[in-house]
Amino acid sequence: MTDERAGRASGGDVDPVTLEILRNHLESVAEEMGHVLITGAYSPNIKERQDCSTALFDADGRMVAQAEHIPVHLGAMPDAVDVVLDENPRPGDVFVVNDPFEGGTHLPDVTLVSTIAPEGDVLGFAVSRAHHADVGGSAPGSMPPGAREIYEEGLRLPAVRLVDGGDLNEGVLDVLLANVRTPDERRADLQAQRAANERAEERVGELLDDHGPLLLDAFDAVVDYSRDRMEAEIAELPDGEYDARDVLEGDGVTDEDIPVEATVTVDGSALDVDFAGAADQVAGNLNAPLSVAKSAVYFVVRAVTDPEIPPNHGCYEPVSVSAPEGSLLNPAPPAAVVGGNVETSQRVTDVTLAALADAIPDRVPAGSQGTMNNLIVGDRDGEFTYYETIAGGFGARPDKDGMDGVQVGMTNTLNTPVEALETEYPMRVETYALRPSSGGDGEYRGGLGLERAVTLQTDATVSLLTERRRTAPAGVDGGEDGATGENLVDGERVPSKASVDVSAGSTVRIRTPGGGGHGDPEDRSADAREADRRDGKVDE
Known part of the structure; x- marks a missing residue:
């Protein structure tokens, strides 16, 4: 000072x-x-x-x-x-x-x-x-x-x-x-x-x-x-140590699961999140700088406390975040990191929320889509580069359904409107719709994922950085898991992380995950199920 x-x-x-x-x-x-x-x-x-x-x-x-x-x-x-x-x-x-x-x-x-x-x-x-x-x-x-x-x-x-x-x-x-x-x-x-x-x-x-x-x-x-308001909010949380674990689906170099573990300790008006159980830094690009891990934790803490607290440095002072040097969440250069910001940050959000669910289950939703569904398309001549994160399902909440087709977790962007996309890029949108039955069933249903398909009108390179293609967003308290996502190029399934050179006329189709359900499906009301059918949220 x-x-x-x-x-x-x-x-x-x-x-x-x-x-x-x-x-x-x-x-x-x-x-x-x-x-x-x-x-x-x-x-x-x-x-x-x-x-x-x-x-x-x-x-x-x-x-x-x-x-x-x-x-x-x-x-x-x-x-x-x-x-x-x-x-x-x-x-x-x-x-x-x-x-x-x-x-x-x-x-x-x-x-x-x-x-x-x-x-x-x-x-x-x-x-x-x-x-x-x-x-x-x-x-x-x-x-x-x-x-x-x-x-x-x-x-x-x-x-x-x-x-x-x-x-x-x-x-x-x-x-x-x-x-x-x-x-x-x-x-x-x-x-x-x-x-x-x-x-x-x-x-x-x-x-x-x-x-x-x-x-x-x-x-x-x-x-x-x-700071004073955040300390008061944290002080209302039950003191204790809470753990959660999840995985990332390969790092773009191998398909092996990568563990992400969080231990959340609430002690009076202070909250600490320790990622000592995270994997060592990986060969691929899912490494996330510690600043990214901190961002995810700060977001979660604000989400489970009073979101009306003015967001500034004071909100973060009562919160500490640590990860071992050389780990997935605190890598050493020259580690590749581009996917850590967009995908690993989402998993950090998921495990931190899951840990806090043990302390405050009435404030934490079921698993949301847990990915940004990154789609990048461009040509080698530098004529255009298109980038999009595609929305998906928000997890069901303890007292209401999850939201359909929204950005969740660490992203808060809009979409690229169809008109703007087709005007700016040599691409045509074939499909842009909600995925019926992609939200997990439950007393409260998880939000629906999306399907977005684009046909390229020129030769291009398509890159995909996605998650939740084999590990579904989790339902809680008896709720069913949300649907996993899927990536297809000309009808053929491609991995969650892939780069593919395609010819003009190729179609890239992304199906994003749905949110997990909350509560026993048997407890879902007849009126809610009729609304699901009427609104096309479930397959007939």
């Missing part, structure tokens, strides 16, 4: 009404950043799917406000800001970073960290993180299922100044654009991120004009407020 901040009150001088006003102002700035980024982006992955996140940090690298965007982005952002702090950031600087071993998540998630210095001194940071549809590597889309080293996954950027004191570093930008397949798209998306961060500095400057030093006190106050 700087001497200046140490000398200020820790938020105690901000009255509750002013605190609430300023908290909402700060969250509004983060949301406006996201709006600027989404409306200014060029790629469908950002402007349509909204695969991006924005947040505000104080001068010490504490998150003080975030937009409600992508959990796996937001929980890992503080590590990226910590890395930037080591680079002596100055007014007018914008750092770019995507290195998973230096504050990133996986290489396609490119983060811009800009200093906020409306009056000349750095008082905070604006941060935007967006999934870029290609950052180089051995396969279009930069998510090669068989990668064994991070070098195969694309351009790796430590925290480096993209803008130095207000001046664009053309050399850094040239290196970046020379290593990607769609440089014009990447340039435009980076410009949108810069615009989002600049909007944050503008808005924070206006708040500083209106409130003066009280704004900086509010940074402390919102963090203190969230």
